[in-house]
Amino acid sequence: MKSKYDVLVIGGGPAGALAAKTAVEKGLSACIVEKRPAIGAPVRCAEGIGKEALQEFIEPDPRWISAEMTGATIVAPDGFVMQLSSQMAGSKVGYVLDRKFFDRELVWKAAEAGADVAVKSRAAVPIIENGVVKGAKVDFCGKVTNVRAEVVIAADGVESKFSKWCGIDTTVPVREIMSSVQYVMTGIEIDANSTVFYLGNEVAPEGYLWVFPKGKNTANVGIGISGRKSGAGHRAKDYLDAFVKKTFPHGRTIEYIPGGVSVCRPLECTVADGLIITGDAARVVDPLTGGGIYNAMYTGKLAAETAADCIGKGDVSKKALMVYDKTWRASKMGKAIERNYHIKEYLIKQPDTKLNEIIHSVSKINMTEFTTLNLVKEIIRVNPKLMLELGALAASLR
Amino acid sequence: MLKVHRDICGYCGCCVSVCPEGALELIDAYLSVEENCTSCGVCAKVCPLGALEVVNEKQV
Ligand SMILES: Cc1cc2nc3c(=O)[nH]c(=O)nc-3n(C[C@H](O)[C@H](O)[C@H](O)COP(=O)(O)OP(=O)(O)OC[C@H]3O[C@@H](n4cnc5c(N)ncnc54)[C@H](O)[C@@H]3O)c2cc1C
Ligand code: SF4
Ligand code: SF4
Numbered sequence: 082m083k084s085k086y087d088v089l090v091i092g093g094g095p096a097g098a099l100a101a102k103t104a105v106e107k108g109l110s111a112c113i114v115e116k117r118p119a120i121g122a123p124v125r126c127a128e129g130i131g132k133e134a135l136q137e138f139i140e141p142d143p144r145w146i147s148a149e150m151t152g153a154t155i156v157a158p159d160g161f162v163m164q165l166s167s168q169m170a171g172s173k174v175g176y177v178l179d180r181k182f183f184d185r186e187l188v189w190k191a192a193e194a195g196a197d198v199a200v201k202s203r204a205a206v207p208i209i210e211n212g213v214v215k216g217a218k219v220d221f222c223g224k225v226t227n228v229r230a231e232v233v234i235a236a237d238g239v240e241s242k243f244s245k246w247c248g249i250d251t252t253v254p255v256r257e258i259m260s261s262v263q264y265v266m267t268g269i270e271i272d273a274n275s276t277v278f279y280l281g282n283e284v285a286p287e288g289y290l291w292v293f294p295k296g297k298n299t300a301n302v303g304i305g306i307s308g309r310k311s312g313a314g315h316r317a318k319d320y321l322d323a324f325v326k327k328t329f330p331h332g333r334t335i336e337y338i339p340g341g342v343s344v345c346r347p348l349e350c351t352v353a354d355g356l357i358i359t360g361d362a363a364r365v366v367d368p369l370t371g372g373g374i375y376n377a378m379y380t381g382k383l384a385a386e387t388a389a390d391c392i393g394k395g396d397v398s399k400k401a402l403m404v405y406d407k408t409w410r411a412s413k414m415g416k417a418i419e420r421n422y423h424i425k426e427y428l429i430k431q432p433d434t435k436l437n438e439i440i441h442s443v444s445k446i447n448m449t450e451f452t453t454l455n456l457v458k459e460i461i462r463v464n465p466k467l468m469l470e471l472g473a474l475a476a477s478l479r
Numbered sequence: 480m481l482k483v484h485r486d487i488c489g490y491c492g493c494c495v496s497v498c499p500e501g502a503l504e505l506i507d508a509y510l511s512v513e514e515n516c517t518s519c520g521v522c523a524k525v526c527p528l529g530a531l532e533v534v535n536e537k538q539v
Contacts, residue, residue, distance in 0.1 A: 240492025308525035341493025
């Protein structure tokens with residue numbers, strides 16, 4: 082690690098890895114500081130990603146893909162099952178990754194491209210001069226080094242502190258944190274090619290429970306519930322244990338993973354003088370699905386492109402970096418977040434009886450393109466009444 | 480004050496994201512609580528495992 086870079090990236094997750102790789106490809110010097118001793122571990126993720134979404138950044142490689150999905154299943158509160166499949170029978174719609182290897186591969190690619198990487202190295206305090214972020218004090222095993230940079234890219238995940246230290250309010254509202262637990266389970270009976278989502282207030286209040294296959298008899302079995310529904314005796318872990326006891330009584334848990342996923346709106350502003358905020362740290366997770374891998378990679382890459390541009394022009398002020406903020410908000414990802422936020426707000430207010438009614442209306446959906454938007458569209462098509470209930474939101478779904 | 484049950488905590492950072500005071504920090508596998516914690520209990524509510532507890536000073 083040197084004492085000065087064009088770009089200092091805080092966090093070695095998908096956002097940070099893409100940021101560093103893109104920065105060096107643009108001719109900048111860049112360094113990733115990651116506080117954990119190992120990239121990718123422990124995994125805090127159900128590891129699901131759409132096929133096209135993944136391919137936008139990297140060619141799928143069996144070394145870090147656990148399983149290929151050809152469909153999805155939604156289980157209503159009363160147990161009724163809705164099957165979703167691709168129009169082309171048997172075709173892949175998505176992957177369940179092996180993020181221990183996936184995250185490592187992304188950082189590896191950044192290093193191969195020329196980025197420096199420092200693990201067990203924590204950004205402990207920002208360096209701020211005249212209100213401009215100029216780098217960070219990095220703590221490696223108690224030894225603190227000043228690392229200066231033209232632009233700092235905060236990619237420090239859900240537990241992000243860096244932007245907060247720079248004066249930006251990143252607090253997630255209690256009702257909009259998905260309090261989560263996941264077990265990697267083996268020895269269980271599952272459909273190895275389909276993800277399963279369980280809905281309902283008894284199963285997962287204001288959230289959902291998932292079974293994402295990682296092989297023939299192995300899956301990520303997890304749950305996220307709204308923070309406001311969590312408390313002593315009824316935490317995410319309590320709900321998951323009840324489900325596992327009933328559904329997979331003979332399964333063995335080989336990994337135990339707590340976690341938090343924000344399903345709030347993104348930060349009001351994702352740049353400051355000398356600073357760009359990306360991925361989970363910017364709260365750009367899809368509020369409906371809780372998916373954030375793609376969004377992290379997308380914002381990480383865009384942040385580095387913006388940094389390269391602004392450094393080239395000699396202006397890294399908030400005003401100049403605003404291009405980043407504006408671009409992602411106007412992107413397909415930005416629009417999907419805004420739309421899915423409203424859909425989520427609608428859905429969490431519905432009682433189980435209503436969810437049953439909606440899911441009963443269609444037991445099998447064949448989609449040309451496997452997206453949540455197409456799923457919602459299809460559900461509305463068979464439930465025209467929903468159109469009225471959704472009001473203004475409905476227009477954005479056409 | 481806030482007590483961290485370190486035997487239960489799975490160092491996930493869920494609590495850090497909701498603390499209105501910015502009083503929590505996850506230092507790899509160690510959750511640290513700063514002086515400015517107001518014992519509001521928000522973090523204890525959302526912890527998926529129940530590793531946090533607001534206790535009064537005498538109980539400590
Ligand atoms: C239970 C669960 C299930 C999920 N399932 C899915 C899913 O199926 N599909 C999906 O797309 N998304 C899913 N997500 C969300 C997904 O995991 C995140 O959106 C994604 O990891 C975000 O990437 P990131 O790079 O922004 O942050 P992260 O991957 O969290 O990386 C941030 C990194 O920054 C490091 N860091 C933090 N602070 C500092 C510091 N001060 N100094 C140095 N390093 C620091 C951290 O150690 C970490 O390695 C899930 C999340 C959870 C919790
Ligand atoms: S939410 Fe709970 S398990 Fe996660 S870091 Fe905080 S105290 Fe530990
Ligand atoms: S009790 Fe309140 S102030 Fe203290 S760490 Fe928890 S959320 Fe923050």
